Amino acid sequence: MTTRRRISQRKTSLEKSEPEAFGRPRSVKNSLFSLHKHVYNANRVFSTPKVPTLLAIIVLISVACYLALRELPYRFVQKQSAIPATHDDLEARDASIFTVQGIPGKGKGIIAVRDIKRGEVVLQERPLFVLPSEITTSPTALITRHLSLLTPYEHAQFYNLSYVNFPPDLDPENDFAELALAIFQTNAVSTGVNSVGIFPRMARLNHGCSSAFNVVYTWREKEGMLMVHAIRDIQKGEELLTTYTDTKRPRDQRRAYLLHQYSFHCTCDVCSLPDKKSKESDRRLKSMSELHAQFASWGGGTIDGVQAIEIVKRIWEVGSEEGYLSERGRLAADAAWVAAAHSDAASTNAWARLAEEWFGYEVGVDSEQVSEMRTLQTQPEGHLAWASRQAIRIPTPDV
């Protein structure tokens, strides 16, 4: 099964553990079971109806109780988190930040209704359901089973989503299982390393490359929630764009991938640059990818700590020229790792401070990554790589 990979590249570096599927809590079954007993006993008291009528009543009441009760744990979990508890609250919060509307040539998209500051939470959302990214059973059967567990509202949310790559010989009005698969493949996003989920509100985000995307989403395993943050200031009226793939690739390759996977020809601000400018942008993006690969070779000892930090600074610089601001928290955290390995506490502290700032924009000031970077600033010697390499002075950030 292919699914949107727009965050999977990013996520593998930012998220570590395998997520749980967000299913109905097991306790629902227990509550349903005890309710069955209760209903059964109640009907024994009023034992006059005929057996078929009685059975019909029991079934009806059971179904009604099940539908009502299965929402309870879900709402309870929602109330514990920062997410507003009801659909109305969610809609009110969304409406104060953005609106979903038709965008010429793109279907629907998300437009800011006010200025949004870099680092702001644009949207938080729990998945309708989550599937493993690799499955051995039939994907249509699996999706159909998950859809059968949704409320009518959630069901409608799912079937309202857009889709591409629907087999031309089939009819979306009749082939619901295939339709569901196409919707899933067009809209699912990574929820950690081995799973993908459907988030109907954020699924309206269209794609932009390199300097064109202005929001980034991250999956928070512990909270079972997807967060969308603005990575640059966004003005009222601007479209919110995320990225569906690693856009540190030349325009031709990005376009070919997006056409094949999502059936659109990308005309974002970067893809629409005149040829000369586009080539310059491609050169910068290629250079960033190559520099990342060189930086990674520090792990194998091919380059020393000072050279590794020079590469980090070069990536930062090229990123600024290109306007590619994503992944800077991770980059600075990796530089802090190098500094810690070489036992330079002051440099570890300085890189961790920079990482805290940029993780704050991209994954949130309340994220695990920010909290780790704060701890590292106070206890550089606590880093797991501390003193694992020769002790040398490591350059601090220029910014």
Ligand SMILES: C[S@@+](CC[C@H](N)C(=O)[O-])C[C@H]1O[C@@H](n2cnc3c(N)ncnc32)[C@H](O)[C@@H]1O
């Ligand atoms: C996850 S959906 C995004 C929301 C979708 N536009 C809608 O109407 O619900 C992905 C689909 O949106 C469209 N899309 C996304 N980004 C686009 C872009 N930059 N230009 C044109 N179409 C785009 C493509 O059809 C793609 O398959």
